[in-house]
Amino acid sequence: MFNRILVPFDGSVGGEQALIKAVELAKVTGAEIQVLTVYRHHSMLEASFSMVRASDPGNMDDAMRSHAREVAEHAKKLAKEHGAETVRAFVKTGQPARTIVRFANEHECDLIVLGARGMGSVEGYLLGSVSHKVTGLSRVPVLVV
Amino acid sequence: MFNRILVPFDGSVGGEQALIKAVELAKVTGAEIQVLTVYRHHSMLEASFSMVRASDPGNMDDAMRSHAREVAEHAKKLAKEHGAETVRAFVKTGQPARTIVRFANEHECDLIVLGARGMGSVEGYLLGSVSHKVTGLSRVPVLVV
Numbered sequence: 001m002f003n004r005i006l007v008p009f010d011g012s013v014g015g016e017q018a019l020i021k022a023v024e025l026a027k028v029t030g031a032e033i034q035v036l037t038v039y040r041h042h043s044m045l046e047a048s049f050s051m052v053r054a055s056d057p058g059n060m061d062d063a064m065r066s067h068a069r070e071v072a073e074h075a076k077k078l079a080k081e082h083g084a085e086t087v088r089a090f091v092k093t094g095q096p097a098r099t100i101v102r103f104a105n106e107h108e109c110d111l112i113v114l115g116a117r118g119m120g121s122v123e124g125y126l127l128g129s130v131s132h133k134v135t136g137l138s139r140v141p142v143l144v145v
Numbered sequence: 146m147f148n149r150i151l152v153p154f155d156g157s158v159g160g161e162q163a164l165i166k167a168v169e170l171a172k173v174t175g176a177e178i179q180v181l182t183v184y185r186h187h188s189m190l191e192a193s194f195s196m197v198r199a200s201d202p203g204n205m206d207d208a209m210r211s212h213a214r215e216v217a218e219h220a221k222k223l224a225k226e227h228g229a230e231t232v233r234a235f236v237k238t239g240q241p242a243r244t245i246v247r248f249a250n251e252h253e254c255d256l257i258v259l260g261a262r263g264m265g266s267v268e269g270y271l272l273g274s275v276s277h278k279v280t281g282l283s284r285v286p287v288l289v290v
Contacts, residue, residue, distance in 0.1 A: 001173060028174060135276070136261070144288075
């Protein structure tokens with residue numbers, strides 16, 4: 001029923017829970033898993049407030065991309081450990097929700113699985129803003145874990 | 146991986162799509178399906194604007210409940226037609242999102258599947274308000290179809 005499951009992954013606990021649920025679904029449906037880590041290009045102003053300290057400001061984007069790659073590879077390893085057969089990891093830059101939905105369309109994913117929180121949300125009642133936007137924008141089913 | 150899937154159902158096209166997806170999931174996981182139709186007690190003011198015309202205002206709630214029961218039974222029939230093994234249909238009154246989440250907890254459902262639209266939402270970008278609230282309130286995974 002699912003052939004290709006997209007798991008947007010930001011390294012949060014919620015993201016890991018979503019990934020593990022996605023692997024369970026992949027195992028019962030035979031789907032492959034595509035992990036996507038989205039990073040935003042930080043302006044210098046944003047960079048001055050972020051935890052990333054680049055000695056060379058020109059390498060800021062490289063540092064962000066490199067970190068995103070590590071996060072995506074961690075997810076791939078985790079998925080494999082949980083028994084996923086086929087896992088591919090991708091990194092993209094852009095506005096998170098739109099980038100995720102565009103990726104799902106371009107890669108013909110038929111399910112998106114993501115954490116309810118993480119990815120810039122607040123604790124408690126409100127659904128994470130990225131989760132909410134993806135669920136609203138996506139034309140394929142979205143499983144919020 | 147899922148034992149009991151809750152499908153809140155309001156009779157909308159989105160609700161039917163969600164139900165069919167839930168049946169597919171039930172078939173690969175062996176889960177049972179519980180359909181829930183939630184109706185709201187209409188005040189007389191609301192009733193005067195609704196499509197339901199009760200000759201006896203005192204029977205307003207009965208009429209709402211009866212209609213909800215028909216909607217839930219329709220969903221049960223549809224699920225069976227799509228090959229679901231075990232389907233039970235329920236009717237509750239209350240605030241939709243909170244009633245759905247409370248039901249899922251009380252019945253130990255481990256997945257909620259619902260339509261992105263329908264249940265009082267607007268077309269387009271925004272996720273249906275009920276779908277959004279359920280996804281935010283629920284402690285179990287929510288699949289928005």
